[in-house]
Amino acid sequence: MAHLIIKNVGPIKNIDIELNKVNIIMGPQSSGKSTIAKIVSFCSWLDKSMAKIGTKDLSEGINSGGYLKLLQDYYRLSGSYFTIDSVIDYNGSHISFKIEKGNSNELSWKIDFHDLQRSEASKVIYIPAERNFVSVVPNLKKYAEDRDNLQDFIQNWYEAKRKYSADNKLTILDLGVQYYNTESEDLDRLVLTNGNELQLRVASSGLQSLVPLITLIDYLARGIYNESRPVSVEERDILIKEYNNLVHKRNSGDKSIDKNHLLTLLNMLVSRDYHYSQFIIEEPEQNLFPSTQRDLMYYILHAMLLNERHTMLITTHSPYILYALNNCMMGYLVKDKMPEVEKNEVSCRSAWINPELVSVWEIKDGELRTTSGGRNNTIQGEDGLISDNYFDENMKEVMDDFYKMLNYYGDDKDED
Numbered sequence: 001m002a003h004l005i006i007k008n009v010g011p012i013k014n015i016d017i018e019l020n021k022v023n024i025i026m027g028p029q030s031s032g033k034s035t036i037a038k039i040v041s042f043c044s045w046l047d048k049s050m051a052k053i054g055t056k057d058l059s060e061g062i063n064s065g066g067y068l069k070l071l072q073d074y075y076r077l078s079g080s081y082f083t084i085d086s087v088i089d090y091n092g093s094h095i096s097f098k099i100e101k102g103n104s105n106e107l108s109w110k111i112d113f114h115d116l117q118r119s120e121a122s123k124v125i126y127i128p129a130e131r132n133f134v135s136v137v138p139n140l141k142k143y144a145e146d147r148d149n150l151q152d153f154i155q156n157w158y159e160a161k162r163k164y165s166a167d168n169k170l171t172i173l174d175l176g177v178q179y180y181n182t183e184s185e186d187l188d189r190l191v192l193t194n195g196n197e198l199q200l201r202v203a204s205s206g207l208q209s210l211v212p213l214i215t216l217i218d219y220l221a222r223g224i225y226n227e228s229r230p231v232s233v234e235e236r237d238i239l240i241k242e243y244n245n246l247v248h249k250r251n252s253g254d255k256s257i258d259k260n261h262l263l264t265l266l267n268m269l270v271s272r273d274y275h276y277s278q279f280i281i282e283e284p285e286q287n288l289f290p291s292t293q294r295d296l297m298y299y300i301l302h303a304m305l306l307n308e309r310h311t312m313l314i315t316t317h318s319p320y321i322l323y324a325l326n327n328c329m330m331g332y333l334v335k336d337k338m339p340e341v342e343k344n345e346v347s348c349r350s351a352w353i354n355p356e357l358v359s360v361w362e363i364k365d366g367e368l369r370t371t372s373g374g375r376n377n378t379i380q381g382e383d384g385l386i387s388d389n390y391f392d393e394n395m396k397e398v399m400d401d402f403y404k405m406l407n408y409y410g411d412d413k414d415e416d
Contacts, residue, residue: 004043005089010035010081013366020359022304023313024325026379027363033315034282036363038075038126038149039088040313041280045124047092048278050113068099068107074148082107122309123274125220127213128153129282135188135208136201157212160219161188172207172214173295179211205287210296213284220277221303221310276309285318297324301351319394322360324348326386329355333383355384362390 002019006012011032017023019040025033046067071077086107088099097111126149134140134157161181164170169178169191176193179200188200190207200211250257284300285293297320304310314321331352335343343349362369362379369379379390 002043002047002090002092004040004091005087006036006039007087008083008085009039009088010077011366012036015363015366015368017359017361017368019311019313021311021357022301022325022353022359023311024322024358024360025313025315025363026317026322026360027315029317031363032366033363034129035077035081037280037282037313037315038077039071041124041126041149042071042075043088043090043092044122044278044280046097047090047094048122048124050095068109071099072107074152076148121274123220123277125156125216125277125279126153127216127279127281129286131212132205132209132286134212135203138201156216156220160216163219164215170215170218172211173292173299175207175292177207179215206289206292209286210288210292213281213296214299217279217300217303220279221306276307276311279304279310279312281312281314283316283318284314285316285321290320293318293320294324294327295347297321298328298348298351301325301328301348301353305351305353319391322386323391325358325360328353329358329385333385355380358384360386 001021003017004019005016007014011030012035015036023040025036027033072079072081082101084101084103084105086099086101090097095111095113097109099107099109101107128150130150131153134154140154140158162183164180166180166182169180171178172190178191179188180191181188188211189197190200190203190211191197200208203211246257279300281300284296288296300312300314304312316322327348328351331346331348332354335352338346358380360379379386381387
């Protein structure tokens with residue numbers, strides 16, 4: 001798995017993590033969760049892009065300054081995020097690179113292509129906390145801001161939702177709701193159990209947040225792989241030749257070569273066939289009741305298990321997300337001891353996951369929490385489960401005032 005170090009970037013002071021199949025980052029608002037998620041998304045995308053190209057000569061022709069700008073612009077990590085001491089150090093499956101600012105006050109990087117054998121490609125999808133705006137804002141196809149992660153999210157949303165028509169509705173958990181899109185009118189519709197329909201834009205805030213998330217997960221965990229088409233050898237040779245010509249001209253000072261044209265060609269090379277997905281999801285619990293958060297987490301984990309190479313990073317504020325995750329890890333640990341009848345009574349059965357595939361961190365004051373439980377920088381114990389002490393500690397913080405006043409609550413007695 002990939003290894004990532006971030007130092008002095010935005011609210012992050014110092015983190016050092018080994019990414020797992022399932023990664024959860026818990027912490028308060030403005031603690032740096034999204035900063036980590038965006039950097040993980042960028043690193044994962046660049047790693048898979050280089051491997052997908054599979055040609056060192058082509059990879060080395062990439063304008064590194066353009067990619068550093070992409071990191072800042074695409075993920076909205078403005079210059080103020082980086083100080084003289086900022087470092088991003090990534091060691092992935094196919095490339096390693098180090099980004100620093102340093103005394104020059106300019107971002108610079110050094111990249112090493114240590115394994116560019118072409119391999120199965122992944123789809124990296126960043127699902128932002130702001131996802132519910134695609135449910136309520138009309139005419140999103142006209143969104144024409146500079147290319148950034150929100151614009152790409154919109155494009156992924158449009159690609160995914162076209163697959164769910166009136167003849168192929170998508171069931172939204174166990175909420176008694178199905179979703180479909182009418183492509184001719186570009187209307188997102190919900191069908192209720194009584195047969196009534198309503199447009200997504202007038203539904204509850206929970207559904208407006210949940211439907212885009214479920215739609216993209218379903219499509220990218222299973223649907224996209226049934227229709228992908230690899231680039232032919234002839235197509236790839238033509239694209240590589242064109243790309244190399246444009247890079248050479250641009251590096252020779254031809255200012256007419258637009259970097260967006262280069263990125264378009266690069267995307268044509270790397271995005272035609274996918275074999276697994278890498279999900280980065282911000283705050284899946286947004287606007288959801290605790291039991292729905294639980295069921296959503298079961299759904300997401302089940303989707304991750306559809307392909308052994310799917311990976312996921314989630315940022316969250318919600319203890320209910322962690323409770324649900326703990327249920328799924330516990331199920332895996334006891335699955336060989338439980339009677340079959342009792343297994344069938346457990347709603348998370350399809351999402352049971354080996355704790356060794358799960359890493360959970362808590363971020364505080366710009367650093368990841370370290371425990372003495374045997375797994376550094378996590379809030380998990382030796383068995384991989386999230387410890388009762390962690391849940392108790394967080395509940396105590398919420399209940400402290402209540403317990404202070406509890407001694408004074410009771411039946412009043414008349415004094416003689």
